[in-house]
Amino acid sequence: AENGVVTSQRVLVTVRLGTGLAGAWVRVWPQGFDNESARHFRMDGGAGPVRVDGQARVVVTLPDGDVSASAPLSLDVLVVARARESRHYAGLRFQRPTPAGGTPVALASANAPLLVCELNAPPFANALALDGVIPSGASVVALSTPPALVDRATIPNAAWAAPTLARSLNALRLELTPPAFRHIPKGEPAERFAGTGATVRTLERVTLSSFLASPGLRPPAAPLPSQERQEVIAGRVDRANAQVEAVIGATPCLSRYHELLPHPQAHPGAPGAPEVHGTGARLVGPAAVRAVELLRERLHSTTPALATAAATPLPQPAAPANATVWTAVLQTVAAAVEGEAPLVPQATSVPFYPFGQSLADALAFLSGRIPGMPAAPPGAAEAASVARALDRRVRVASRGAREGWASLLGAIERAQDFVYIETPAFDPVTFIGDPQLETRPGRTPWHALIERLAAVPGLHAFVCLPVNLMPSLPNRLARLRDELIAGLESASTRVVVFSPATGPGRSLRLASTTVIVDDVYALTGTTHLSRRGLTFDSSVAVAAFDEQLVDDRAREVRDFRRTLMAGRLGVGLALLPDEPLALFDAIRRLIDTGGRGRLAVEPYRLPEQPTGNLTADAWNPDGSPGTSFDILARLTALLTGIQAELEEDLPAS
Structure with a gap:
C-alpha cells in the first residue's frame, strides 16, 4: 500500500461448498465501482473447480481502495454443477485483507506445496511435479504461510500442458505485432519463447510522433498509428505431398482468453477473465493457398525478400472431385501500409505498374525504385509465382485491400430471408473507396442492409452486438461505437439487436465478425463492420458457401449459423427456431422479458455530447x-x- 491506498491487490479466495459438489465449477467476481456512472460492476475475477475436499480456491484481484476503509468489499459467486445447473450467490461481504506486500515468488524457489487453481487436482509436492501439467491461463499458488502467488514468467515451458502455445511452437516461425493502443496487453516478450525452437520476430510499429514528422518514411509493412493488426493465421506447407493447410482465427493469442460454452454460465472450465468469443476456420487444400500467401507476404515484408521467397512456388493441391465447401480468403488493409514507401503513389501521375504483364516488366519497374530486387527465376512456374506475388504487393501497397467489404456488399444485396450479423462494431459512416476500380465506392454494409430490408418485405436482420468492446481498447473508441450504432434498430422494424450475457452483470465480447445470409453465404474473420474495420485496420476473413444442400440451404453454413446463434442465446439446438420470423419473435420476447439471464439488458451508452467530426474521423479513419x-x-x-x-x-515508443 502507498499513502494508505492499496492497488492491484490479489488474494486467494477459498469457497467451501462440501464434497457433494466435487467437480463443480466456481466463478468469483469482486465488485468494483465505476466513478463515472456511480454504479458497481463485476470485475473479471477468477475461477476454479471444487476439489474432492469440497473446496474451490480461486485467485482474484480486488478493487483499489483505502486499506483502512470501514465499508466492506463484496463478492459474487456463481457455482455451476456438473449437470450444468447453476446458483448465483450475490453480495457476499468481507473486509479487505491486510496487504502482505512483496512480489510473486519464482517457481524454483517456492518451498511449499503448489496449487494450480484451475486444475481439479490436489496440490503438487514441488516444481518438478508440475511438468506438462499447468493449463493455459492458470494461476499457481505456493501454499506457504501466507500463500504466495507464483510469478508466471518463472514457469518453464516444460511445465505447461501439451495444448499450450509454449509447448506447440517447436521449429515454427512466429510473427508478432505490438498492440495499437497503450493499455492492450502485449503478451509475452519474444525472449520468453527461447527454448521452444521457434524463430520469433516482432514487427516494428510506427509511433505517432515519427509518423507526423515524416509520414512517408516507415519500415515496410509497419502499421500506421492506431492501426490494429488483427490477423491470426497459422499455415503448414507439405511440399512432398502437395498439401497446404491453414487456420484463420480471431481471438488474440493471450492465455487469459478462453471460450467454453455456455455463455450464460460464464464459460465454466475456463480461467476467470473477460468472456471473449472468436470464430475460426480450418482450410485444407486449394482454399488454404491464399492464406499461406498472406503469411508469406507478412513474413517477407520487403519486396526483394518476397520475390525471393515466391521463387519457390507453393504446392497447388488438386480441387475436390465431389460437392464440398468452397472458400475465399479475403484481405483488408489500408493503402500505404504494405511494402516500401516508393510503391505508394502520391498522385495519379505516377507511372503505372505493369499489372498482369511479364515478370521482366515488373522487375524493370521495381528495380528502379527498390534496391536489391532479385533476378527473374529460370522456370515458368517460378516466374509466374513471383509475378503474382509482386502484382499483389504493389496493388495492396498503393490501393489497400477491401476484399471483405466487396464480398459482404454483394451478399447482403442478394438477401431474401434473413441476414445474421455478429460484430463488435457496425456503423453507417461512408468512405471514399477507390473510384477508379470499384463500381460502388464507399457504400457500406449498413446502408445495403437497410435498403434491402425496404425492398424485400419478408427479410429479417439479427444483429448480435456486444455491450463492450474488447478489453483495454480506448474509451473514446467505445463511445464512438455506441454513438454510431444508435440508429440501427430505428431504421427498420425488422432489425433486432441483442447482446449475450456471460453471467450476472457480465456480457460477451466479440473478437470476430460473422455475417450469414440466407444460410447460403457466410463470412467470418476479423474484418469488422465499422469504417476503420472495412478500410483501415489490417484483417483477414473467410467467405464460404457449401455445394451440399439441405432444404435448399447450404448444409455447413446452416449448421454454422445455428451453432453460433444457439450459443449466443444460451439455448440448445433443438430449441432454436429455424424460420426467420419465429426466431425474430423469440429474440424479441427474450429481450422484452429482461433477457432471462441469457441476454445482457445493459443499454449501449450514448455520450452526453456528440463526437466532433475531426475526432470521429481520426478514431474511425x-x-x-x-x-x-x-x-x-x-x-x-x-x-x-x-x-x-x-x-x-497510443504507445509512447
Missing part, C-alpha cells in the same frame, strides 16, 4: 486511397488535429 492517393496526407491532418488526445492512448 478511412483507409481507402481515394482518387488522388492522398491517404497519408489525410491521415496526417486528422492525427495532427487531435494529437494530444491520441497520445493518451
Whole structure:
C-alpha cells in the first residue's frame, strides 16, 4: 500500500461448498465501482473447480481502495454443477485483507506445496511435479504461510500442458505485432519463447510522433498509428505431398482468453477473465493457398525478400472431385501500409505498374525504385509465382485491400430471408473507396442492409452486438461505437439487436465478425463492420458457401449459423427456431422479458455530447486511397488535429 491506498491487490479466495459438489465449477467476481456512472460492476475475477475436499480456491484481484476503509468489499459467486445447473450467490461481504506486500515468488524457489487453481487436482509436492501439467491461463499458488502467488514468467515451458502455445511452437516461425493502443496487453516478450525452437520476430510499429514528422518514411509493412493488426493465421506447407493447410482465427493469442460454452454460465472450465468469443476456420487444400500467401507476404515484408521467397512456388493441391465447401480468403488493409514507401503513389501521375504483364516488366519497374530486387527465376512456374506475388504487393501497397467489404456488399444485396450479423462494431459512416476500380465506392454494409430490408418485405436482420468492446481498447473508441450504432434498430422494424450475457452483470465480447445470409453465404474473420474495420485496420476473413444442400440451404453454413446463434442465446439446438420470423419473435420476447439471464439488458451508452467530426474521423479513419492517393496526407491532418488526445492512448515508443 502507498499513502494508505492499496492497488492491484490479489488474494486467494477459498469457497467451501462440501464434497457433494466435487467437480463443480466456481466463478468469483469482486465488485468494483465505476466513478463515472456511480454504479458497481463485476470485475473479471477468477475461477476454479471444487476439489474432492469440497473446496474451490480461486485467485482474484480486488478493487483499489483505502486499506483502512470501514465499508466492506463484496463478492459474487456463481457455482455451476456438473449437470450444468447453476446458483448465483450475490453480495457476499468481507473486509479487505491486510496487504502482505512483496512480489510473486519464482517457481524454483517456492518451498511449499503448489496449487494450480484451475486444475481439479490436489496440490503438487514441488516444481518438478508440475511438468506438462499447468493449463493455459492458470494461476499457481505456493501454499506457504501466507500463500504466495507464483510469478508466471518463472514457469518453464516444460511445465505447461501439451495444448499450450509454449509447448506447440517447436521449429515454427512466429510473427508478432505490438498492440495499437497503450493499455492492450502485449503478451509475452519474444525472449520468453527461447527454448521452444521457434524463430520469433516482432514487427516494428510506427509511433505517432515519427509518423507526423515524416509520414512517408516507415519500415515496410509497419502499421500506421492506431492501426490494429488483427490477423491470426497459422499455415503448414507439405511440399512432398502437395498439401497446404491453414487456420484463420480471431481471438488474440493471450492465455487469459478462453471460450467454453455456455455463455450464460460464464464459460465454466475456463480461467476467470473477460468472456471473449472468436470464430475460426480450418482450410485444407486449394482454399488454404491464399492464406499461406498472406503469411508469406507478412513474413517477407520487403519486396526483394518476397520475390525471393515466391521463387519457390507453393504446392497447388488438386480441387475436390465431389460437392464440398468452397472458400475465399479475403484481405483488408489500408493503402500505404504494405511494402516500401516508393510503391505508394502520391498522385495519379505516377507511372503505372505493369499489372498482369511479364515478370521482366515488373522487375524493370521495381528495380528502379527498390534496391536489391532479385533476378527473374529460370522456370515458368517460378516466374509466374513471383509475378503474382509482386502484382499483389504493389496493388495492396498503393490501393489497400477491401476484399471483405466487396464480398459482404454483394451478399447482403442478394438477401431474401434473413441476414445474421455478429460484430463488435457496425456503423453507417461512408468512405471514399477507390473510384477508379470499384463500381460502388464507399457504400457500406449498413446502408445495403437497410435498403434491402425496404425492398424485400419478408427479410429479417439479427444483429448480435456486444455491450463492450474488447478489453483495454480506448474509451473514446467505445463511445464512438455506441454513438454510431444508435440508429440501427430505428431504421427498420425488422432489425433486432441483442447482446449475450456471460453471467450476472457480465456480457460477451466479440473478437470476430460473422455475417450469414440466407444460410447460403457466410463470412467470418476479423474484418469488422465499422469504417476503420472495412478500410483501415489490417484483417483477414473467410467467405464460404457449401455445394451440399439441405432444404435448399447450404448444409455447413446452416449448421454454422445455428451453432453460433444457439450459443449466443444460451439455448440448445433443438430449441432454436429455424424460420426467420419465429426466431425474430423469440429474440424479441427474450429481450422484452429482461433477457432471462441469457441476454445482457445493459443499454449501449450514448455520450452526453456528440463526437466532433475531426475526432470521429481520426478514431474511425478511412483507409481507402481515394482518387488522388492522398491517404497519408489525410491521415496526417486528422492525427495532427487531435494529437494530444491520441497520445493518451497510443504507445509512447
